[in-house]
Amino acid sequence: MYEKIKLLIGAVATIGLYSVLYRENKFYRFVEHMFLGLAAGYTLVAVWKETLKVQWWDRMVGTAGDAGSPGTPGFWAFMFLLPIGMMGYMVFNKKHNWMSRIPIGIILGFWSGQQVQIFWSKWGGQLFNSMKPLIPTGGAFVPSTDGLTPEQMAEVGRTVYVSQAVNNIIFTVTILSVLSYFFFSFELKNKFMLGMNKTGRWLLMIGLGAIFGSTVMARFALEIDRMSFIFVELVKALRT
Amino acid sequence: MSQPERNWVEKLSGAKPTTLYMLLIVVSAIFLFIKYQIPVKPDPESVDLYARLATLPKDRPVLVQSDWTNSSRGESAGQFEALMRILMDNEIKFVIYSAADPQAPQVARNVIRFINEERKAEGKAPYKVWENYLDCGYFPNAEGMGQAMKANLRNAFSNKKNRKPDGTDADIWESPVLAGVKSIKDIPLLVNVTASATIDVLIERLGGQVNLGLMCTGVMSPQMVPYYASGQLKGLSGGLKGVYDLEWMMNYGIRGDQVPNDPSLPNRAVCKSNSTIDVKPLQGTTFSRGASYYLSLHAALTLMILAVVAGNLSLISARIKARKG
Amino acid sequence: MQYYDKGWFGVLATVLVVGFILVMIQRAKRHEGNLFIRRIAGLNAIDEAIGRATEMGRPVVMVPGIGGLDAIAVQAINIFAKVCQTAARFATPIKLCCADPAVYAVAQETIRDVYQREGVIERFETDSVQFVSDRQFAFAAGVAGIIQREKVAAAFFLGAFFAESLIFAESANAMGAIQIAGSTQTTQTPFFVAACDYVLIGDEYYAASAYLTREPILIGSLLGQDYSKIFFAALITLGFITVSCERSFTKATGEFKEGKWVALEKERTKGPGDTFMSMWFNPQSIPEAESKVERPQREKNWWEEGGGDAAPAAGGGE
Amino acid sequence: MNLLALQWSFRPEDSTKWTYLIVAAIIGFAFMFALSRVPTRMRRVVVGTFTFLSGLFYVLLYIWPQPIDKKPLDIPQGPVESVGFLLQDMVPVVKDFTSILTAFLLGLGVYSLLRVHIGRVARRQRDWQYSGLLLLCMATMLTIGYWDFFMQSANKAVDYSDRANWTTAQYGFDLLFDGMLQQMDAAMFSIIAFFILSAAYRAFRIRSIEATIMLGTALILMLSLMGIASYFTDWLFVQKLAGGNANAFVGNFTLAEISNWIKNNFQVPSLRAMEFGIGIGALAMGLRIWLSLERGGVSA
Structure with missing residues (x-):
C-alpha cells in the first residue's frame, strides 16, 4: 500500500512538472513550489548531516570510539571557522558589509591557489598527448593483430602507419587552428592566420556537433524511463 | 499577425513545440509496449565487459560498487539488472556496496528483490544473502574507501554484518562468499555501476590493483572510452546502447575470433581480446528493460532526425524559390 | 626533497605562464603595448538586449550558473554588474537567480553597489537578487518558473551550467526573450549554440570583462593569456616535429624501468614513451634505492595506538 | 601538531574541552569585532591578506619540495623538510575549509528564500498561496529529516536499511525524499529530452x-x-x-x-x-x- 501511494505521488509530481511543456500553469506552479520547499528543507538537513557534522563538529569535539578503537581527538581550533563564516552575514549590514568579503575572499583564495597547483597536472598530460608523430614508419594500414605474440603486438603499437599519420595530421591541424581561433589581442591581418582562424571555427563546430549528437542518447533514455515509470510501472502497481 | 496561406512545407517548419512534445511522448510510450529485437553489433568495449563477466571463477566474489540512484534510472537500472542476471545465472558470488549516495543501496536492493522474484517464476533458486552474496550498504567517503580497499580489504569492510540463514547476524568475513579472499588482489573483477565521477576515484586509487569494469551513463561514456583503450578499464557498457549490447550477448552468447562460427548460434558477438572464449546463451530472462527502451530510443531519435529535416525543408524551399524568381 | 613526482618541466611551464600573465598586466598598467581586443559578438548584444527589455517594460533575468563560488561565478557577476549598470540607468527590472549561498552573498553586495554608484539605490530591490535552491533540478524548475511567470524579455546565462542549460534556454525562448549565454563547461556549449541568440564560446567567457570594461589590467592579463596559448601551440609544434623525427629516424636503445635506465638487448622502433618529450612530460618515478628514507620516529599520540588504520580526522594521518 | 606548547587536541570525553571551545569562540568573535573597527582605507588590505594567505597554501604545496617517503610517525629533518611535512599534514584539514565556510553561508540563502516567500505571504501578493506551500513543505522536510536523523544516530544498533525496522520517521523521510524529491529530480532531468527536440527542430x-x-x-x-x-x-x-x-x-x-x-x-x-x-x-x-x-x- 505504501509503495502504491509513493508511486502515485511520484507520477503526479512528474506530470505536474511536465505540464510546463504546454505552458506555465497552476499545476506546475504547485509542484514547483513543493519541489523548492522540499529541496530547501532537505538542504538544511543535509548541511548538518553530511557537511558540518562530519567535517566540522566531529573534528572539533572528537568522537568516542566504539569498543576497542580509541576514537578520534577533538581540535578546538576548528571553532575559529565559525566567526569567519558569520562575517558573511554582514552583507545586509550597511556599515560593515565589507566584512562579508572576508569569508568570500578565503573561499576564492583557496580556489585561486588550487588553479596554480593543478595547472600542469591537468594540462601537461593533454599537451603531451597532442604531440603526434606525422611521419609514417610503416605500411598503409594498421594490420590485424589476430594471432600475434605480445612482442609483435607491441611493435605494431610503436609503428606509425600511413592511415594513423593522416589522422595525426588532421588532429594537429585541428588543435592548432582551434587554438588560434581563441587569440583575442592580435589583429589578424595576414591571410594565413585569417584562414587558420576560420578553419578553427569550422573545426570547432564539428566538435560541438559531436557532443550534441552523443549526449542525445542519455537524455532520451531518461525521458523513456519516465514514460515507462508512468505507463508501465504505475499502471501495473495500481492494477494489483 | 495575419497569416497568408501556408503550403505544407511551411506548415512542417512552423509546427509548435507542443506538437513535437506530444509526438515524443506518444512515440516513446507506444514503443515501450512493442517487443522487437533490433539487430545490433555490440561495441568492442561491451563485448570485453561481457567476456570478463562470463568467464569469472565461481569460487571468488566479484565486487559490485553500485553508485546509481533513481535520477539516472533510465540507463543505470538496465545496466544493473543485466549485471545481476549475468552474475546470478553464472552462479557467481558477489559483494555489493555503495560509495556515492546513501540512497544507492536501497535502490540496488529493490532490483535484487525483483530479480529474485523473476528467478522464482522461472523455477530457479533465488540468490540468498550470506550464501550467494553480501550486502555491505553505504560507505560515506568514496576516496577514503578506495584508499582503504587498496591498503587492507579486511579493514575496509570491517564491522559489517549480514543476516545468516538461521536468522542471526554475523560478520561478513565469516560468510562463504568471502572465503579465500585476503586482499584486493584476490578479487577477479570490480564492477562500478555509476552516473558520477566515482569511477575516476577508483581508477586513481585501485588502478593496477584489481580489474575494473564500468557501467556508466551515455553522457559519461565518450570520456571513459580512452580508459578502456589504455587498458585501465577491462570493459565498459555505456548508456542504453551498452545495456542493449549486454542483453543481446546474454541472449545469443559470444565467441572469440578464433572459435569457429557455430551455425546454430549465428548471432553471437565476436570477441577480439579473448580469442578462444566460447560462451553459450544464458538460460532465463535476457531481453528486458534494455530491449524495450532501445526500441523507444530508435523511435525518439528518428523523430529527432525527422524534426531536423522538416525544420530545414522550408529553408531549402525558400532558397529554391529565391533562385527561380 | 625533490621534484621527482612533479617534474621540473611542469613547474617551469607553470611559472612561465604565470610570468606571462603578470608581466603583461604590469606593462598594461603603464599603458604600454597594444590594447586591441577582437570583436566578441555576444557582448555587443548586451545593450540591445537591455534596450528591448526596457522598451517592453519586462525584466532581464540573469543566472550565474550552478557551480560554487569560484572565478567562473565571479566573472559572471562581473558581467552582470555591467548589465545592471545599464539596467539601473533605464530602470529596467532585473532578476538574478543564484544556486549557491556564497555566490548569492557576492551577487547581493556587488549589485547593490552598482545601484549605489549609479546613484539610484532606491531602484534596487533586495529581492531582485535571490537564492532559489542549491539542488540542481529544483533550481532549474524554479528558474524556469520565474522566466515564464515574469515574461522576461532578455536572459543572460553565464557561468558553470550542466544538464539544466537547455531548460533555461528553451523556457526563455518560449517567452521570446533575447538570450546571451556562455559556459566554461564545453559539454554544454553546443546546447547553448543551438538554442541561444548569442553565445560566448570557450575562453571568450574570460575575455568578456576585459572587452566590456577595457581596463588595462584585464587587457594586459588577456594579452598574457594569448602569449600562454602561443606557448602551448609552440610546445605542440615542437612536440610533433621532434616526435616525428625521433620515431622515424632513431631507434630505442634502452628504457626506464622503475626510475633506472636499462639498456635493451636489441634496438627497436621508438614508441610514444621513448621520446625525449616524453621524459620532459612524464617524470620518472623515484629509483627504488632513493625512495626509502629512514627518519627518527616520534611517539604515538593516544589516538594512534592500536591498529592505527583509522586516520584521525585532523592532522597526523596521511 | 604539537608545534607550540599548547594543547591543540583533547580526548572526546575530556571535560575541559567545552571551556576550550567557549574561549576559542569568544576570541574568534572578539577578533571579528576588532576587524569591524578597521579604517576604510585598510579594508581592501585586510580582505586581500586573507585571500592571499589562503591561496598561498596551495601555491606553496605545489612549489615546496615534497618530502619523500613520509611515514606518519617520522620527525622531519631540517627546516625545508619541516615545512614540507607541515604542508602535507595540513592538507586533510584545509581541504574542507571551503565546504565548511559555504555551509555556514547557507543561512544567507535560506534567509533570501524566507524573505521572498514570507514577504509574499504577509503582503498577500500575487501567488502568495504557493509561497505558503513552499514554506510548509520546507518545514515538513526539516522536521521529518531531523527526526529521522536523530533517531538513527541515537539507535546505532538498529539496522535502518532494513524496512522491517522502520518507524513513522523513516517512512516519512522516504516518502518525502525518495517518493517526491528524487522523482521530481528525475522528471526535471528527463524534461531536457523535450527541449533538445524542440531546440534542434527550431535552431x-x-x-x-x-x-x-x-x-x-x-x-x-x-x-x-x-x-x-x-x-x-x-x-x-x-x-x-x-x-x-x-x-x-x-x-x-x-x-x-x-x-x-x-x-x-x-x-x-x-x-x-x-x-x-x-x-x-x-x-x-x-x-x-x-x-x-x-x-x-x-x-x-
Whole structure:
C-alpha cells in the first residue's frame, strides 16, 4: 500500500512538472513550489548531516570510539571557522558589509591557489598527448593483430602507419587552428592566420556537433524511463 | 499577425513545440509496449565487459560498487539488472556496496528483490544473502574507501554484518562468499555501476590493483572510452546502447575470433581480446528493460532526425524559390 | 626533497605562464603595448538586449550558473554588474537567480553597489537578487518558473551550467526573450549554440570583462593569456616535429624501468614513451634505492595506538 | 601538531574541552569585532591578506619540495623538510575549509528564500498561496529529516536499511525524499529530452556553413547511436562489399567507425584546444583574484 501511494505521488509530481511543456500553469506552479520547499528543507538537513557534522563538529569535539578503537581527538581550533563564516552575514549590514568579503575572499583564495597547483597536472598530460608523430614508419594500414605474440603486438603499437599519420595530421591541424581561433589581442591581418582562424571555427563546430549528437542518447533514455515509470510501472502497481 | 496561406512545407517548419512534445511522448510510450529485437553489433568495449563477466571463477566474489540512484534510472537500472542476471545465472558470488549516495543501496536492493522474484517464476533458486552474496550498504567517503580497499580489504569492510540463514547476524568475513579472499588482489573483477565521477576515484586509487569494469551513463561514456583503450578499464557498457549490447550477448552468447562460427548460434558477438572464449546463451530472462527502451530510443531519435529535416525543408524551399524568381 | 613526482618541466611551464600573465598586466598598467581586443559578438548584444527589455517594460533575468563560488561565478557577476549598470540607468527590472549561498552573498553586495554608484539605490530591490535552491533540478524548475511567470524579455546565462542549460534556454525562448549565454563547461556549449541568440564560446567567457570594461589590467592579463596559448601551440609544434623525427629516424636503445635506465638487448622502433618529450612530460618515478628514507620516529599520540588504520580526522594521518 | 606548547587536541570525553571551545569562540568573535573597527582605507588590505594567505597554501604545496617517503610517525629533518611535512599534514584539514565556510553561508540563502516567500505571504501578493506551500513543505522536510536523523544516530544498533525496522520517521523521510524529491529530480532531468527536440527542430538549420557542419556531425553521431543504422552499414560495408573481412578498407566506412573517427580526430582536439584556453583563462583570473589585482565589479 505504501509503495502504491509513493508511486502515485511520484507520477503526479512528474506530470505536474511536465505540464510546463504546454505552458506555465497552476499545476506546475504547485509542484514547483513543493519541489523548492522540499529541496530547501532537505538542504538544511543535509548541511548538518553530511557537511558540518562530519567535517566540522566531529573534528572539533572528537568522537568516542566504539569498543576497542580509541576514537578520534577533538581540535578546538576548528571553532575559529565559525566567526569567519558569520562575517558573511554582514552583507545586509550597511556599515560593515565589507566584512562579508572576508569569508568570500578565503573561499576564492583557496580556489585561486588550487588553479596554480593543478595547472600542469591537468594540462601537461593533454599537451603531451597532442604531440603526434606525422611521419609514417610503416605500411598503409594498421594490420590485424589476430594471432600475434605480445612482442609483435607491441611493435605494431610503436609503428606509425600511413592511415594513423593522416589522422595525426588532421588532429594537429585541428588543435592548432582551434587554438588560434581563441587569440583575442592580435589583429589578424595576414591571410594565413585569417584562414587558420576560420578553419578553427569550422573545426570547432564539428566538435560541438559531436557532443550534441552523443549526449542525445542519455537524455532520451531518461525521458523513456519516465514514460515507462508512468505507463508501465504505475499502471501495473495500481492494477494489483 | 495575419497569416497568408501556408503550403505544407511551411506548415512542417512552423509546427509548435507542443506538437513535437506530444509526438515524443506518444512515440516513446507506444514503443515501450512493442517487443522487437533490433539487430545490433555490440561495441568492442561491451563485448570485453561481457567476456570478463562470463568467464569469472565461481569460487571468488566479484565486487559490485553500485553508485546509481533513481535520477539516472533510465540507463543505470538496465545496466544493473543485466549485471545481476549475468552474475546470478553464472552462479557467481558477489559483494555489493555503495560509495556515492546513501540512497544507492536501497535502490540496488529493490532490483535484487525483483530479480529474485523473476528467478522464482522461472523455477530457479533465488540468490540468498550470506550464501550467494553480501550486502555491505553505504560507505560515506568514496576516496577514503578506495584508499582503504587498496591498503587492507579486511579493514575496509570491517564491522559489517549480514543476516545468516538461521536468522542471526554475523560478520561478513565469516560468510562463504568471502572465503579465500585476503586482499584486493584476490578479487577477479570490480564492477562500478555509476552516473558520477566515482569511477575516476577508483581508477586513481585501485588502478593496477584489481580489474575494473564500468557501467556508466551515455553522457559519461565518450570520456571513459580512452580508459578502456589504455587498458585501465577491462570493459565498459555505456548508456542504453551498452545495456542493449549486454542483453543481446546474454541472449545469443559470444565467441572469440578464433572459435569457429557455430551455425546454430549465428548471432553471437565476436570477441577480439579473448580469442578462444566460447560462451553459450544464458538460460532465463535476457531481453528486458534494455530491449524495450532501445526500441523507444530508435523511435525518439528518428523523430529527432525527422524534426531536423522538416525544420530545414522550408529553408531549402525558400532558397529554391529565391533562385527561380 | 625533490621534484621527482612533479617534474621540473611542469613547474617551469607553470611559472612561465604565470610570468606571462603578470608581466603583461604590469606593462598594461603603464599603458604600454597594444590594447586591441577582437570583436566578441555576444557582448555587443548586451545593450540591445537591455534596450528591448526596457522598451517592453519586462525584466532581464540573469543566472550565474550552478557551480560554487569560484572565478567562473565571479566573472559572471562581473558581467552582470555591467548589465545592471545599464539596467539601473533605464530602470529596467532585473532578476538574478543564484544556486549557491556564497555566490548569492557576492551577487547581493556587488549589485547593490552598482545601484549605489549609479546613484539610484532606491531602484534596487533586495529581492531582485535571490537564492532559489542549491539542488540542481529544483533550481532549474524554479528558474524556469520565474522566466515564464515574469515574461522576461532578455536572459543572460553565464557561468558553470550542466544538464539544466537547455531548460533555461528553451523556457526563455518560449517567452521570446533575447538570450546571451556562455559556459566554461564545453559539454554544454553546443546546447547553448543551438538554442541561444548569442553565445560566448570557450575562453571568450574570460575575455568578456576585459572587452566590456577595457581596463588595462584585464587587457594586459588577456594579452598574457594569448602569449600562454602561443606557448602551448609552440610546445605542440615542437612536440610533433621532434616526435616525428625521433620515431622515424632513431631507434630505442634502452628504457626506464622503475626510475633506472636499462639498456635493451636489441634496438627497436621508438614508441610514444621513448621520446625525449616524453621524459620532459612524464617524470620518472623515484629509483627504488632513493625512495626509502629512514627518519627518527616520534611517539604515538593516544589516538594512534592500536591498529592505527583509522586516520584521525585532523592532522597526523596521511 | 604539537608545534607550540599548547594543547591543540583533547580526548572526546575530556571535560575541559567545552571551556576550550567557549574561549576559542569568544576570541574568534572578539577578533571579528576588532576587524569591524578597521579604517576604510585598510579594508581592501585586510580582505586581500586573507585571500592571499589562503591561496598561498596551495601555491606553496605545489612549489615546496615534497618530502619523500613520509611515514606518519617520522620527525622531519631540517627546516625545508619541516615545512614540507607541515604542508602535507595540513592538507586533510584545509581541504574542507571551503565546504565548511559555504555551509555556514547557507543561512544567507535560506534567509533570501524566507524573505521572498514570507514577504509574499504577509503582503498577500500575487501567488502568495504557493509561497505558503513552499514554506510548509520546507518545514515538513526539516522536521521529518531531523527526526529521522536523530533517531538513527541515537539507535546505532538498529539496522535502518532494513524496512522491517522502520518507524513513522523513516517512512516519512522516504516518502518525502525518495517518493517526491528524487522523482521530481528525475522528471526535471528527463524534461531536457523535450527541449533538445524542440531546440534542434527550431535552431538546427543550414543557415551558414558553421551551422551546417554542426548539424551534419550531430546527425552522423545520432545515427551511430541507433543500433539498426550501425547494423545496416556494417552489413553493407563489411558483409556485402568486403565479403565478411572485418579488416578490409571499406570496413572503415561503417557508422561506428566514422563516428569514432570524428570523435578521435575532431572532437578531442577541438575541445582540447578550447579547454586549454579556458584553463589558462581560469589561471589568469585566479592570479588576479589571489593578488587582488581585479578592480571594479566584484572586487570594487
